[in-house]
Amino acid sequence: MTIYTDATAKRVCNFAAGPAVLPQPVLEKARDEMLNYAGSGMSVLEMSHRSAAFEDIINRAEADLRTLYGIPANYKVLFLQGGANLQFGMIPMNLRAAGTPIDAVLTGNWSKGTPIDAVLTGNWSKAAIKEAKKLGPVNIAATTEATNFNRIPAQNELQLDPNAAYLYFTSNETIGGVEWQTEPVPPAGVPLVCDASSDFVSRPLDISKYGLLYAGAQKNAGPAGVAVVILREDLLARVPEGLVSILDYKVMAENKSLYNTPPCFSIYIVGLVAKWLLDLGGLTEIAKRNQAKADLIYAVIDGAPDFFKGHAEKASRSRMNLTFRLPNEDLEKKFAKEAAAEGLLELKGHRSVGGLRASLYNAQPLSAVEALAGFMKEFKKKNG
Numbered sequence: 001m002t003i004y005t006d007a008t009a010k011r012v013c014n015f016a017a018g019p020a021v022l023p024q025p026v027l028e029k030a031r032d033e034m035l036n037y038a039g040s041g042m043s044v045l046e047m048s049h050r051s052a053a054f055e056d057i058i059n060r061a062e063a064d065l066r067t068l069y070g071i072p073a074n075y076k077v078l079f080l081q082g083g084a085n086l087q088f089g090m091i092p093m094n095l096r097a098a099g100t101p102i103d104a105v106l107t108g109n110w111s112k113g114t115p116i117d118a119v120l121t122g123n124w125s126k127a128a129i130k131e132a133k134k135l136g137p138v139n140i141a142a143t144t145e146a147t148n149f150n151r152i153p154a155q156n157e158l159q160l161d162p163n164a165a166y167l168y169f170t171s172n173e174t175i176g177g178v179e180w181q182t183e184p185v186p187p188a189g190v191p192l193v194c195d196a197s198s199d200f201v202s203r204p205l206d207i208s209k210y211g212l213l214y215a216g217a218q219k220n221a222g223p224a225g226v227a228v229v230i231l232r233e234d235l236l237a238r239v240p241e242g243l244v245s246i247l248d249y250k251v252m253a254e255n256k257s258l259y260n261t262p263p264c265f266s267i268y269i270v271g272l273v274a275k276w277l278l279d280l281g282g283l284t285e286i287a288k289r290n291q292a293k294a295d296l297i298y299a300v301i302d303g304a305p306d307f308f309k310g311h312a313e314k315a316s317r318s319r320m321n322l323t324f325r326l327p328n329e330d331l332e333k334k335f336a337k338e339a340a341a342e343g344l345l346e347l348k349g350h351r352s353v354g355g356l357r358a359s360l361y362n363a364q365p366l367s368a369v370e371a372l373a374g375f376m377k378e379f380k381k382k383n384g
C-alpha cells in the first residue's frame with residue numbers, strides 16, 4: 001500500500017464525468033469531522049439516522065438547497081437511493097397516473113396509462129425513455145439522434161401533446177455535451193420533468209416552472225449514493241395506491257426521506273457542498289465561474305478549428321461536459337496519455353461520441369481548467 005505523507009500534494013486535475021471532483025474545503029471539513037462529528041463523539045458514518053445530530057444534518061442540507069434554488073414552499077425535497085436510474089422508473093410509475101386506471105397500475109398493464117412526452121437529446125434521455133416505455137406509452141416530442149445528439153432542439157421543433165402526463169427532458173447530456181440554455185415550455189397544465197443530474201446547482205433556475213427536477217448527486221452536488229428529487233406537492237395526488245413503499249414518492253415525502261435508512265454520509269456531503277455554494281455567493285456566482293471556465297476551453301477549440309472539433313453545435317454547448325475531437329484517433333489517444341502524465345486525468349470521451357471530454361463541474365478549480373487550456377495549446381503546437 002502506498003503511504004501518502006501529504007495527501008494534498010498528490011491531488012490531480014480530475015476531469016471525470018462522475019463521480020467527479022468535489023470542493024477541497026468540503027473534503028477537508030469531512031476529514032476534520034470524520035472521527036468526531038460536532039462533538040457527538042462519533043463519525044457521521046456511525047450515526048443513527050434517527051439521531052438528533054443526523055436530523056440536523058438532513059434538515060440543513062434541505063434548507064440550504066432550498067435557499068440556493070429559492071425552492072417554493074409547495075415543493076418537497078427528497079433524498080433517495082437508486083441513483084438517477086431509479087428515477088427513470090419511479091417518475092412514470094408515480095406521475096403518469098393522471099387518468100391511469102388503478103387496476104392498470106396494480107396489474108402491471110401500464111399500456112393503458114396516460115402518454116408522456118419526452119425530448120430525446122442523448123444517451124441519458126434515451127435511457128430514461130427506454131425505462132418509461134416499459135411503464136406505458138411515450139411520445140418523442142423531438143429527437144436529435146440523426147446528427148448524433150449534437151444539439152438541443154428549438155421550442156418550435158417540439159411536437160407537444162396538451163394532454164401528456166408530463167414533458168420530460170434532460171437539461172444536460174453528460175455524454176454528448178449538449179445543454180438546454182433555457183428549459184422547454186410545456187403546454188399549459190402539463191408538468192415539466194427534468195433530469196438535471198449533470199448540471200444540478202450549476203446555475204439559477206426558476207423551480208416554479210418545474211413539476212419535478214431530480215439529480216444523481218455524484219456529479220455536481222456530492223458523492224454517489226443519493227439522488228435529490230424536488231417535487232411539486234400537488235403531483236403527489238397522482239401517486240397510485242399500492243406501489244411498493246420505497247418506490248412511492250408519497251411515502252418518502254411523508255417520512256421526510258427517512259422511511260428506511262437513507263444514505264446518511266452522502267446526504268451529509270451534499271449538505272456540505274450546498275453550504276460551500278452558499279458561502280461562495282450562491283448559484284449566480286457559481287454560474288458566472290462555470291461560464292468563465294467553459295469559455296476558456298471553448299476559446300482554445302474555436303481558436304484552432306482545423307485541429308479541435310467541438311462535438312456540440314455552439315448554441316447547444318454544455319458548460320459542464322465539453323466534448324471535442326482531434327484530427328484522428330491516434331492523436332486523441334496520445335492527447336489523453338500525455339495529459340495524464342501531466343496530472344490532467346479522465347479526459348477520454350465516452351465510446352459513443354469518441355474523442356475527448358473535459359468535465360468542468362462546480363468544484364473544478366479554475367487553475368485546473370487553465371492547466372488544461374495550456375496543455376491543449378501546447379499539444380496543438382507540437383502535433384498540429
Ligand SMILES: Cc1ncc(COP(=O)(O)O)c(C=O)c1O
Nearest residue numbers: 083084085124174195197198216
Ligand atoms: C444526465 C444523467 N442522467 C442519469 C445518469 C445516471 O445516473 P445514475 O448512475 O445515478 O443512475 C447520469 C450519469 O451517470 C447522467 O449523467
